[in-house]
Every structure is written in C-alpha cells, then in structure tokens.
Amino acid sequence: DVQLVQSAAEVKKPGESLTISCEASGYMFSNYWIAWVRQLPGKGPEWMGVIYPGDSDTRYRSSFEGQVTFSADKSINTAYLQWRSLEASDSAMYYCARTRDANGYSFLAFWGQGTALTVSS
Amino acid sequence: EIVLTQSPATLSLSPGETATLSCRASQGVTRYLAWYQQKPGQAPRLLIYDASNRATGIPARFSGSGSGTDFTLTINSLEPEDFAVYYCQQRSNSVTFGQGTKLE
Numbered sequence: 513d514v515q516l517v518q519s520a521a522e523v524k525k526p527g528e529s530l531t532i533s534c535e536a537s538g539y540m541f542s543n544y545w546i547a548w549v550r551q552l553p554g555k556g557p558e559w560m561g562v563i564y565p566g567d568s569d570t571r572y573r574s575s576f577e578g579q580v581t582f583s584a585d586k587s588i589n590t591a592y593l594q595w596r597s598l599e600a601s602d603s604a605m606y607y608c609a610r611t612r613d614a615n616g617y618s619f620l621a622f623w624g625q626g627t628a629l630t631v632s633s
Numbered sequence: 634e635i636v637l638t639q640s641p642a643t644l645s646l647s648p649g650e651t652a653t654l655s656c657r658a659s660q661g662v663t664r665y666l667a668w669y670q671q672k673p674g675q676a677p678r679l680l681i682y683d684a685s686n687r688a689t690g691i692p693a694r695f696s697g698s699g700s701g702t703d704f705t706l707t708i709n710s711l712e713p714e715d716f717a718v719y720y721c722q723q724r725s726n727s728v729t730f731g732q733g734t735k736l737e
Contacts, residue, residue: 559729607676612679617724617727620677
C-alpha cells in the first residue's frame, strides 16, 4: 500500500528555520511527483508546488517561489519542505501528497497525515 | 490563475437524501477536475478525477459530471460518514482548489 508519513508537529519562533519531512513507501518513489499543500484553519487547500524525486525537478506556485524550498532524497524515499526564516503567517497544516500519475500538475491520490506548524513569539 | 467557486458554502441534508454540489471555474478546464472529501483532523481524500472517474475504493453513490467551466458532484443516498467538507481541484492550468462546501 502507498503510504506517506510526515514528521511531527512543530512550534517555532519567527525568524527560525525549519525542515519538515515526508517519507514514502509502497511505490517507486522516483517515478511520481510529490506535492506540498498548505491549509490554513477553516480554508481550502493551497497547492504550493511539486518535486520530482527522480531528478529533483521542482515547480513552485508563484506565491511560494523564494519562500520555501523543496528537496528529496531518493536513497531514503523522503521529500522535504524547508523554510529559511519563518513568519507567523506560515502557521498552518502542511500536507505532502503523491500525484495520481506522472504529470507534475495532477490530481493528488495519496496524502500524508499532515504536519501542523505554529510560528509564534 | 484559475479560480474555482464552489456552491453552496453549506448544504444541510439528512441521511438517505441526495446531495448536489457545484464547482464553477473562472475559465475552461476541459475535464481536468477532481473532487476531494475532507473530514475533521484528516487529510483530503480523492473521490473523483477527470470530472467523472471514481478513484479506487470510492463507493458508487459518488458521481461527478461536467466539462468546461461547470461541474457537479452528486452523492446519492447519503450515509452518515458522507457528512464532511468537499473541495474541487483543477489541473488544467497549474493547480488550484475551490474554497469548499460543507455538507452537514
């Protein structure tokens, strides 16, 4: 079975850096795009962008370009989402999700359980 | 960016009834539209893709229709576990989600 397991909830201060992870299993990690999705409380999901673990090709939604960094380590089937300097407005639930097919802009068939991020002084 | 507008914001029904949810795109997305279900404290779950194809394991009471700019998710004979928030998503031009319909 396809599974995506995300790292635990985080509480950070503004200006701190952070990397959260998404470990995949049950399929060929290199062959499908991993998307990152932000969800603010009571709001719809926001697609942040995708990474293709096979060659680390990345595509960012324009509003997230330069604000976050996607990376992946094929040797341990894990994708990462990184912030260099957190802001309070980054507080949200973050999901990783695997695309349904080999297209980067695709539907999201499998989801992680989410990582809750709280940024507060 | 393609904006997806879902209606109604809230739909109040009872088990056994039929739910009809709408998603309208600001420009045509052909049939590149999906529907997701999200329950409190859970990640979204893919129900329908390419407007009308049920994802693996999704019951037949869920059906999708539409093309271009207007899409519908129909849930026949509502079960207690169907009460949740539903989102549409397009992949025709990048990826965007609607703001959701709460089925209560």
